[in-house]
Amino acid sequence: MDGSSKAHQISDLAELERIYGQPMAASIRKEIDYIHPHYQAFIEAAPFAVLATSGPDGLDASPRGDPAGFIHVQDEKTLLLPDRRGNNRIDSLRNIISDPRVAIIFLIPGIGETVRVNGRASIHNDPALLERFAIEGKVPHTVLKIAVEAVFFQCSRAILRSGLWKAEQQIERSSLPSLGTILSDLSGSEIDGEKYDADLPQRLKTSIY
Incomplete structure (x- = not known):
């Protein structure tokens, strides 16, 4: 970092405020600190x-998706989040084992506002609990039980600025490197x-659940 950058670096909370x-x-x-019916x-x-x-x-930020309502509100202080099959890195779960603090941001297509939840998560594999979240006959590996500590909405500025839900903002997948290209280059053609x-495409079709 050059001298000019250091001169304009903010490291004091009072200055930031x-x-x-x-x-x-x-x-x-x-x-x-609870899930109000509006939230x-x-x-x-x-x-x-x-x-x-x-x-x-x-740190880890992991995308999660399923049909709407897949993160179940058990009560005003508890969320249940099924952990579906993936690449088995389980970065989020490894982190939760050592530090239960989590944050979740919820996005709804076409809606500008988002909702954030902060809390503490624990990992469960009770068969009856897993069965509650079965889709196409497949149960999740585990379910996260999240004890809610803070809930709040964020306004639509970020979504509006990004134009996230605008159809004209969509781009062709072919305009970006394919996953195979990325893996081949990063592995020195080992993959x-x-x-x-x-x-x-077939792997996604057969392994989505």
Whole structure:
């Protein structure tokens, strides 16, 4: 970092607060420590969420998706999140074992506002619990039980600025490197990228659950 960058680096909380000023009253009042029915409506309408965790090996932000309402509101202080099959890195679960703190952001297609939940997660594999979340006869490997500590909405500015839900913002998948290309290049051609790409559609179809 050069001298100019250091001169403009902010490392003092008071200076940061001077730049941004005080939060609006609504920014404070919107946060509660339980799932109000209004927030429950958003959670139950969301088919996609991002789960953030922290552990000794670093941070993780993991996309999660299923039919809307897949993260179940058990009660006003508890969420249940099924952990579907994936690549078995289980970065989020490894983190939760050592640090149960989690954050989740819920996104709903076409809706600008998002809802965030902070809490503490534990990992469960009770057969009866897993069966509650079966899809196409397949149960999740585990279910996360999240003890809710904070819930609040975030306004639509980020979604509006990004144009996330605008159809004209969509781009062709072919305009970006394929997964096979990425894997082939990063592995020094140890992984056959063309075969990976050719097999991927069928692999996704047969292994989504």
